[in-house]
Amino acid sequence: xxxxxxxxxxxxxxxxxxxxxxxxxxxxxxxxxxxxxxxxxxxxxxxxxxxxxxxxxxxxxxxxxxxxxxxxxxxxxxxxxxxxxxxxxxxxxxxxxxxxxxxxxxxxxxxxxxxxxxxxxxxxxxxxxxxxxxxxxxxxxxxxxxxxxxxxxxxxxxxxxxxxxxxxxxxxxxxxxxxxxxxxxxxxxxxxxxxxxxxxxxxxxxxxxxxxxxxxxxxxxxxxxxxxxxxxxxxxxxxxxxxxxxxxxxxxxxxxxxxxxxxxxxxxxxxxxxxxxxxxxxxxxxxxxxxxxxxxxxxxxxxxxxxxxxxxxxxxxxxxxxxxxxxxxx
Amino acid sequence: xxxxxxxxxxxxxxxxxxxxxxxxxxxxxxxxxxxxxxxxxxxxxxxxxxxxxxxxxxxxxxxxxxxxxxxxxxxxxxxxxxxxxxxxxxxxxxxxxxxxxxxxxxxxxxxxxxxxxxxxxxxxxxxxxxxxxxxxxxxxxxxxxxxxxxxxxxxxxxxxxxxxxxxxxxxxxxxxxxxxxxxxxxxxxxxxxxxxxxxxxxxxxxxxxxxxxxxxxxxxxxxxxxxxxxxxxxxxxxxxxxxxxxxxxxxxxxxxxxxxxxxxxxxxxxxxxxxxxxxxxxxxxxxxxxxxxxxxxxxxxxxxxxxxxxxxxxxxxxxxxxxxxxxxxxxxxxxxxxxxxxxxxxxxxxxxxxxxxxxxxxxxxxxxxxxxxxxxxxxxx
Numbered sequence: 001x002x003x004x005x006x007x008x009x010x011x012x013x014x015x016x017x018x019x020x021x022x023x024x025x026x027x028x029x030x031x032x033x034x035x036x037x038x039x040x041x042x043x044x045x046x047x048x049x050x051x052x053x054x055x056x057x058x059x060x061x062x063x064x065x066x067x068x069x070x071x072x073x074x075x076x077x078x079x080x081x082x083x084x085x086x087x088x089x090x091x092x093x094x095x096x097x098x099x100x101x102x103x104x105x106x107x108x109x110x111x112x113x114x115x116x117x118x119x120x121x122x123x124x125x126x127x128x129x130x131x132x133x134x135x136x137x138x139x140x141x142x143x144x145x146x147x148x149x150x151x152x153x154x155x156x157x158x159x160x161x162x163x164x165x166x167x168x169x170x171x172x173x174x175x176x177x178x179x180x181x182x183x184x185x186x187x188x189x190x191x192x193x194x195x196x197x198x199x200x201x202x203x204x205x206x207x208x209x210x211x212x213x214x215x216x217x218x219x220x221x222x223x224x225x226x227x228x229x230x231x232x233x234x235x236x237x238x239x240x241x242x243x244x245x246x247x248x249x250x251x252x253x254x255x256x257x258x259x260x261x262x263x264x265x266x267x268x269x270x271x272x273x274x275x276x277x278x279x280x281x282x283x284x285x286x287x288x289x290x291x292x293x294x295x296x297x298x299x300x301x302x303x304x305x306x307x308x309x310x311x312x313x314x315x316x317x318x319x320x321x322x323x324x325x326x327x328x329x330x
Numbered sequence: 331x332x333x334x335x336x337x338x339x340x341x342x343x344x345x346x347x348x349x350x351x352x353x354x355x356x357x358x359x360x361x362x363x364x365x366x367x368x369x370x371x372x373x374x375x376x377x378x379x380x381x382x383x384x385x386x387x388x389x390x391x392x393x394x395x396x397x398x399x400x401x402x403x404x405x406x407x408x409x410x411x412x413x414x415x416x417x418x419x420x421x422x423x424x425x426x427x428x429x430x431x432x433x434x435x436x437x438x439x440x441x442x443x444x445x446x447x448x449x450x451x452x453x454x455x456x457x458x459x460x461x462x463x464x465x466x467x468x469x470x471x472x473x474x475x476x477x478x479x480x481x482x483x484x485x486x487x488x489x490x491x492x493x494x495x496x497x498x499x500x501x502x503x504x505x506x507x508x509x510x511x512x513x514x515x516x517x518x519x520x521x522x523x524x525x526x527x528x529x530x531x532x533x534x535x536x537x538x539x540x541x542x543x544x545x546x547x548x549x550x551x552x553x554x555x556x557x558x559x560x561x562x563x564x565x566x567x568x569x570x571x572x573x574x575x576x577x578x579x580x581x582x583x584x585x586x587x588x589x590x591x592x593x594x595x596x597x598x599x600x601x602x603x604x605x606x607x608x609x610x611x612x613x614x615x616x617x618x619x620x621x622x623x624x625x626x627x628x629x630x631x632x633x634x635x636x637x638x639x640x641x642x643x644x645x646x647x648x649x650x651x652x653x654x655x656x657x658x659x660x661x662x663x664x665x666x667x668x669x670x671x672x673x674x675x676x677x678x679x680x681x682x683x684x685x686x687x688x689x690x691x692x693x694x695x696x697x698x699x700x701x702x703x704x705x706x707x708x709x710x711x
Contacts, residue, residue, distance in 0.1 A: 004531070008678035012659025018667045018685050030523075030668060030685045035659065127658050128633055 005098050010064035011036055011056060014090075014123045016100075023118070026109035033119050034098035036064065039086035044133030046085045046329070047120065048074060049141030050314070052255040053243070055097040056089045072318050079322035080329065085133065092140075093119055094254035102250035111254055113140075113262045117148040124155065131155050134329055138162040138314040139284075140255070146264045153270035158300070160328040162276045162314045162321065165288045166295065167263040172283040175206050176256050183249045192249040197240035199252065204239045209280040209310040266295035273299055274328045276321070278313040279306035301327065386704060389413040389461035389490075391452055391481060392468035393436050396495055399693030400467055401429050407700060413459040418442035420455035452477070453484035463491045463703045465696055470496040470582070470591060479503050486511050491703035493696050495519045497591045504598030504607055508532060516699025520595065522546060522669035523684030523695045526702065528599065531680070535600050535673050541643045542600065543672040543679075545664045546592040548687045549575045549583040550618050550638040552666045557623045558630040567618070574688070586615030586638065586651040593640035593649055596671065601644050608646050615651035629655050635663050
């Protein structure tokens with residue numbers, strides 16, 4: 001039995017094929033994909049997908065008022081102008097949203113970026129969308145975008161891959177392997193949620209740059225009760241606790257593993273592609289994006305932006321990312 | 331004779347259950363080593379012997395298409411099929427039936443013609459067989475509802491786990507089936523493979539659910555899909571018939587009765603509070619034969635679809651089954667290979683999807699319930 005699916009107002013649901021085959025073996029039975037649309041019904045479609053913790057709700061709109069994960073980039077008059085484009089986004093299979101995902105204590109098959117791409121194809125079929133105007137993917141969303149464009153180049157007119165590689169970097173995989181180890185250790189000892197919070201805290205340190213952490217949290221530690229308390233700890237604990245409140249350890253493991261197993265043959269990405277890398281990104285170093293750029297048959301542009309925010313620059317560098325997205329959508 | 335004394339500790343019988351009409355001592359009319367009804371020395375509180383003390387016994391009622399598909403799957407389960415009943419008789423062997431032989435016979439003749447078959451009422455046979463698990467795979471038949479309810483009562487009174495396939499017993503008696511006996515009733519097959527989800531969330535749904543919306547009749551969805559592709563209503567019905575989805579008398583699928591029964595069953599389970607659910611006859615419904623194909627096709631061209639949606643609120647006075655236009659992204663826009671049951675909560679619509687469509691899938695759902703029964707039972711030392 002999968003995690004409960006409770007569809008909030010404004011969310012829509014796509015029923016995937018009864019037996020949804022997974023690229024690396026196994027299948028999902030009776031799986032569903034929760035998604036959200038905003039913008040004019042018949043406008044060109046822009047698929048917007050973010051990191052593993054991003055979901056179908058990209059930004060506030062008439063049907064769903066709460067702020068979304070890319071609030072500053074998507075909306076009327078913004079980089080992805082929802083008066084001109086219909087924005088389509090979905091919750092990841094295996095993740096913490098309302099798509100099919102593992103429940104507590106439940107085994108779940110491996111879900112790769114190929115499978116997320118296949119789920120998107122099913123969604124487009126269900127909505128009778130033959131070709132999307134653009135696919136704007138950041139981080140894990142960018143990986144899925146590369147995969148989608150490799151498998152279905154005829155269904156995407158332009159791809160914007162932000163902070164996304166053709167294959168996970170060994171250094172990034174090393175950090176994530178430790179995160180999974182923490183969670184699995186916690187699960188074995190009945191402390192899955194606590195372990196998940198700790199793993200997420202570790203992950204946060206990889207999303208940002210050393211310079212940013214020093215700038216924000218470089219103040220002296222408090223010393224009390226024979227223990228030091230460092231300013232960065234509060235931030236890490238808060239981020240970890242928030243994440244663990246929304247996710248199950250099984251869901252984290254599913255998508256964390258999916259990132260590491262990602263690999264796409266860049267020579268098959270036949271859609272026109274724009275790449276954006278961030279200086280200081282520890283997870284997807286600019287050198288990796290450069291390699292990808294060299295392998296792409298339809299590269300339109302390869303931009304690099306220096307950022308204090310590292311990998312999270314796709315969420316934080318409003319001006320630079322907006323300019324890049326506008327360039328893609330032109 | 332070995333008995334398993336731990337098994338017959340029944341939960342208190344609900345007040346709506348009438349006293350047992352069964353007299354076990356009078357049931358056996360054949361030799362104990364052949365037909366094997368419980369001997370007069372065994373009390374109603376004792377379990378009949380299993381070939382292996384860890385192997386659970388199964389009594390299948392209704393060896394039709396679903397029942398036969400179930401039996402094929404049951405051969406892989408740690409169970410022993412000790413009895414099979416059709417509408418004419420019960421065949422029973424405490425050492426385990428030769429299922430293939432019984433089915434071969436059944437393909438040619440009613441079970442009453444089987445040597446030493448017991449031509450007693452099925453609910454009586456349930457009591458005298460005393461299997462651990464009773465799988466009732468009879469099809470839904472409105473006229474047969476009282477009998478279906480009696481079979482269910484007989485099984486539960488005997489301490490068996492009851493796996494239901496037909497909807498009518500649940501629709502008629504959701505209060506007690508999912509009340510005192512909740513842990514001993516499997517309804518996954520009844521609700522197209524969503525019954526286990528409903529049971530597992532029942533407490534939450536009883537407390538917080540505001541209304542129900544379900545697309546539970548796959549036959550209608552198949553007909554609509556054919557119409558959306560250009561067929562007439564009649565051609566759509568024939569398409570469903572060609573896929574083996576129509577019974578010899580398809581009236582219940584076509585006139586909305588099947589969907590109404592499911593709605594009443596689920597309404598009773600969630601909102602019934604142990605009382606009687608609304609009568610199925612009071613559910614307003616639409617007949618697929620009255621559909622306007624042009625309207626359905628126009629919706630499809632707009633990117634929408636049409637489904638037979640059954641809805642009901644907590645107060646129970648507005649139960650209805652009608653054809654509705656649904657956007658492509660509606661959770662109720664189920665494809666023709668599944669059912670969707672929606673439960674409206676404050677935070678959104680709880681969605682249960684099920685794939686138990688057709689004989690094979692329905693049998694799979696029955697197997698799931700049997701697996702639940704096996705896991706939930708005390709294994710005899």
